[in-house]
Amino acid sequence: MAIKADIFGLVGKRLGLGLVTLFVVSLVIFAAVEALPGNFAQEILGQGATPEAVAAIEKELGLDQPAVTRYFSWLGNAVQGDFGTSFGNKRPVAEQLEGRFANTLFLALVAAAIAVPLSLTIGILAALYRNTLFDRVANVSTLTSISSPEFFVAYVLVLFLSVQTGWFPTLSNVYDNMNFFDRIYATMLPALTLTLVVTAHMMRMTRAAIINLLASPYIEMARLKGLSPARIIVVHALPNALAPIINVIALNLAYLITGVVVVEVVFVYPGVGQLFVDSVRLRDIPVVQACCLIFAAAYILLNLTADILSILSNPRLRHPK
């Protein structure tokens, strides 16, 4: 009973910490915009800003309020899904984000659905056959793909899978009301790029986690009992390696969030990342803020999930002595 309470306490603490982090991050994102030279209103009006027009816009956007008031109303609105109006096309930011967010999520999920099983399998195999040729090749090729920038992987895939063979489209033309398989087909190249970038890291960590465990006495015992290597790894080592592996998976999904920005630009995939980069170029502050908040929140949530899952999956915490 006491241990149950312990787990709840730990999980509750992490959740609280996550909330605090999210709050502070929103503060940072808001504060960053305060660091802009000049002011918002002048930025919108450009060259032909008369003092009256500036004052009118400031009033309209609530810029005549003190920063603290503005922060809380911005945060309050953002929590309810209202991110203000874009400077560029004067449309509500939320409206632009809606479809794109779903697209980005879809891309990340497809990438994860390929990458996670693939990297776990290769990682376990590499641990099982360590120091063989298979392990060496896996090691060198994963190190190479970790080191490559996303756009390198992306263009290599475009050159061979799209331009030369014509198997996949060069640009991901994703639109509303597309049927599921067409959508997967259009998303394949960006998803494969992300998979290649992420798999390497996950595979190496899985391998390291399992090899670490293989040195422990209870594995030695299992080996002395004459169990097969596959059984030792899957039944004995894997449950204890679960916590680090879950951690690695979540960290890499969080990494996908950063990778998605570059990959979306390469394939002109209509997701949040592309909108983000375009808005940074146009200095469209409300959109930049909203995208930043979404990415940061997703990142924090994934890390939080990793923490909580690794607490929950720890056999020592679940089965107290």
Add this chain to the structure above:
Amino acid sequence: MMFLMWVAIVIAGCIAAAWIFREALRKTMPEIIAKPMRQAPLTAAFGILVILIYVVLAIGADIFAPYGEAQVFEKSLLLPGDDPRFLLGTDQIGRDITSRLIYGARNTVGIAFVTTVLAFVIGASLGFLAATVGGWLEQLLSRIVDVLMSIPSLIFALLLMTIASAWASRLGVSLTIFMVLIIAVLDSTRVYRLARAVGLNIVVMDYIEAAKLRGEGLGYLIFKEILPNATAPLLAEFGLRFCFVFLTIAALSFLGLGIQPPLADWGSMVSELAQFISFATFAPIAASLPLMAAGAIALLTVAVNFVVDWMLHRSSGLKE
């Protein structure tokens, strides 16, 4: 099939070059270099060879490049082989691509190197300071670092670059300088964590206590007592951080928000030359141009990673 054959030839070439390089080092170099090379795996030898080539290219860019990096010629968008004067052709505004690739070694690698050094200066001094002074200063710095690290660094860099670009156009300072500062600060958080952790283990040593009793100042403690004892872990980290900074800068430049023209830089070259990729059927060399720039980035990071991997392996005494 042709492709697989080329891959095999390239890999065989790399292995051969690495082997010859390692043998040459073993035979000709003084014992201090030859000895570690005897145990070095081929990957590490390959890494060292590649890094050396990059350094030579970066330093001697003026000698190796046929033209200046921003020199514009009248013929733009020449394909490779169209004109013997321009080996790899020219880009949209008529600059020689060969020269720009070579100058890219200086600009891209140089800027990434400066940024990493800056990140280490900031991160290590603050980390050691936090470890030595402790108390509220350590708490404050660590919490700031926690917040900075809770936003993915590319995302945070993009947010800050938005603000920086507004300031850059107002102050008339190049955006590249802002980028170096922003990335250095964001990356120094990782260095801070390591430096603080290493520093905390060192400050409890007797010789630090002795130095404190002698009445040495904070600067002496940090730079004369802690730093020399923390160089080994910091050096290994330097290689990894360099790769990370290098890739971040390349990504930003690729997005058009990093190193600014007229500086030749591999990241922005990739996005400028990307259109060539659709020429693959009739001009295969032109199609591989964006891949050359991107591959130059990838090759260096791979090389550094190989060397770091080997160094970590050696220092940890892992003999698996």
